[in-house]
Amino acid sequence: MFNGCKQIIYGLWILPAALSLAGCIETAPEIAISEPDPDLVFVRGYRGAADDCKLVGESAFTADFLDDAADLVACPTGSDAMASLMAETGAKMVTQTNSFTLFSIPYR
Structure with missing residues (x-):
């Protein structure tokens, strides 16, 4: 019976301590963090010279996304060019x- 009381007392001690610590934790406000875009090597407009979607060449950032059976294309995120x-x-x-969405478009 003493062990049961000991567990209750221990639980009653932990609860206020946990609640007081929780009150000290500040939550970060939701702010958009703006980091620079990685280096992208734009080769040309993908569907034509004036296309906002661009064929992308190799860089340190794109090396893992390049495929010998597909084009890597970057479009401004949310643009009409991206939707089309x-x-x-x-x-x-x-x-x-931050600014671009990259797509893999197979050509084989």
Whole structure:
């Protein structure tokens, strides 16, 4: 019976301590963190010279996304050009940066 009381007393001591510590923890406000975009090597407009979606060449950032059977294409995130590229090609998104969404578009 003494062990049961000991556990209750221990539990009553832990609860206020945990609650007081929880009150000391500040939650970070939800702020968009702006980090620079990685280096992207734009080769040319993907579907034409004026296309906002660009064929992307090799850089330290893109090396893991390049494929010998697909084009790597970057479009401004949320742009009309991105929406039309997805609709026209069924492009598969591979990653995003702050400003661009990168797609792998197979050509074989």
